[in-house]
Amino acid sequence: MTVHLELRSITKRYPGVNALQGVSFMVEHGRTLGLVGENGAGKSTLLDIISGVQSPDDGDLLLHDMPWAFHGPAAATRAGIFRVHQEQALILVYPIYQNLFLGLEKHFTRNGVIGFSRMRAHAGRIFDELGISLDPRLITGTLNFGTRQLVEIARVVAQSEILKIERPLILLDEPTASLSGPELQLFYRIVSLLKTRFNASIIFISHRLDEVLHLCDQILVLKDGQVIDADVTEPTETRLHSLMVGRERPTDFYATNRQRTAFGPPVLEVTGLGSGAFSDVALSVREGEIVGIGGLVQSGKTELGRAILGVEAGRGDIRILGKDVSALPASGRIDLGIGYVPLHRHRDGVMLGRSIRDNIVLPSLRRFTRSGFFSVSQARAFADERMAELKVKAPDSDTLVGSLSGGNQQKVVLAKWLARNPALMVIDNPTRGVDAGAKEEIYRLLRDITHTGCAVLLISDDLVELIELSNTIYFMANGKLSEPVAADPHSKPKEQDVISMMF
Known part of the structure; x- marks a missing residue:
């Protein structure tokens, strides 16, 4: 067994909290270690230490069996440790190829002039190797969030080649949170290539436990900054959930038996709504009802939510509590009772x-x-x-x-x-990047607010979440809305019966 990375009794303290307490584990060369735990368990702090963002208060880190102390992320990168963040670190106004080699321009510079053509050619070759069909000359900001995430991963490969790193260690922090459908399948293939063709070892963080089980050779569970299990034997989603939160996952995780089934008058009425991303949308959400909207990335579902709020231009009629708000700005619609949870919380949801x-x-x-x-x-x-x-x-x-x-x-x-x-909540992927325990609490909140009369328009990439939480479901494909699908608590549709509506 060749050990790529070893942590010995790593401890990190912040005022009033021990973020990590005596964490020890090893990552074997060429293997994928899955790192799971509730939000606040210490996963991100651990990656901060491995990638040189933070220094531990106690403990040792060994890279290729040699003691190592990083002095910033740049030093970690030069040592062959690369991190892909959930919240991206790309410059949106740059072409893709410039983002791939950001900070490494000197390797393409001769006599003080950057060879952009060589940079583009190198980027194109990397995309070909990874099976990513993308023109590296495109401006990064024109891509959807999921495609940009694939660019982040391609950047790891590009930079490791330029730096001549023979055995990179890649830290994937919730890389699939915004991926679905074909992009997700491509990601799975890329992870396999990273190990087989590029000789990488991987630490993989995800709240999608099925992905962890599928992709990882070893699974480590963190809870309250401590290792609960460094190599879970015979892991299952139920077993991992129990280790993470300290209790068994409820049999009826979505509590469909507590869903509201009787509804009041319409709170939201949309007819003939269109924009650059979708067209001719008609739907209504009644008092106390959860209406779900599913679809692939770039199907138009996120843009629909933004148009209803009023932060994205739309044509057509929108009524809230019977009042025509089509000409009102977002502030006016908020005053009438709309609340909005955005897809990208760091960019649009919180300060x-x-x-x-x-x-x-x-x-x-x-x-x-x-x-x-x-x-x-x-x-x-x-x-x-x-x-x-x-x-x-x-x-x-x-x-x-x-x-x-x-x-x-x-x-x-x-x-x-x-x-x-609020009278209406428009909620876009409320559990993106959220652990099982926090999901359970968010689901409880959504049920509770419907019993107070709030109407909910739930946009989600998680098909099971969509089916189990919603009373009625629509799917968007290529900007078109499907016919409604009934999702009564006692007769939920099967995933295999509705997944074709997403394409």
């Missing part, structure tokens, strides 16, 4: 550099303002109540959102809208 309190009260500022003065004490008390309701794990509401785990950040996004008692 990472501000406190939990600031984020939660942002849509409700007038509530805490009297005679031009803002009451910080009232806002703090209000935010503390919302944190308790949604079980946000943080020392207090002054904690910066950027320091929270992905699941807790998503709860903050939900909290700021639920605090307004």
Whole structure:
């Protein structure tokens, strides 16, 4: 057995919390280690240490059996450690090929002039090797999020070749959170190529436990900053869930028996709605109903949600509580009772550099303002109540959102809208990058708000989630909406019966 990376008793402390406590494990050369755990278990902190972003307070790291202390991510990259983040690090105004070799331009420079043609040719060859059909001259920002994620992975291969790294270690942090359909299958093939053709070892983090079971040779479970199991024997989704959260996963994880089945009048009515991404959409969502929208990446479903909110231009009629809002901006629609959970929470959902309190009260500022003065004490008390309701794990509401785990950040996004008692929630992939325990809590929240009368338009890439949570389901393919599919709690459609509607 050749050990590529070994961690010995790694500990990392932050004020008021031990993020990692005595973590030890090994990654064998040419194998894939799956790293699973709830949000806040310490997974991202662990990757920060391996990739040189953070230094441990105690413990040792060995690379190829040699002690190693990284001095920043650039040093880790030169040593052959590459990280693909869930939240991407690409420059959107650059062509794809420039992103592939970002920071390594000197390798294409002669007499002070960058050889862009050689750079493009090299990028094209990398794409050919990986089976990615993409023109490297395209501007990166014109790609959808899932395709950009494949570019991130291609960049790892490109940079390891330029740096002449014979045995790269690749850290994949939730790389599939925005992938579906053909892109997901391509990702699986690329992971196999990384090991066989490019001689890589991989650490793979995902909340999709079926993917972990499919892709990984060994699975390590973290809980509260400690290793619970360094090599799970006979792993199953149920077994992993139990190790991660300390309890068995409920048989009825989606609690369909507690779904609402009687609905009030329409809250949202859409007729003849169209945009550059979809056309002639007609649907309604009634009081207390969850209507699901499924489809592949770039099907138009995310753009539909944004058009209903009013942040994306659309043609057609939109009514909220019987009022025509087609000509209203997003602010006017929010005043009428819309809440919106976006697909990309870091970009559109939260202010990472501000406190939990600031984020939660942002849509409700007038509530805490009297005679031009803002009451910080009232806002703090209000935010503390919302944190308790949604079980946000943080020392207090002054904690910066950027320091929270992905699941807790998503709860903050939900909290700021639920605090307004919305009539309609448009929610795009609410459990993207969220662990099983946080998923269970978010599902409970969605059920609970329907029983208060809130209507929910649920957009999701997770087909099982869509089927189990929704009362009615539509699918988008090439910008067209399907006929509705009934999803009564007692007679849910099967995945195999509806998946063809996504193509």
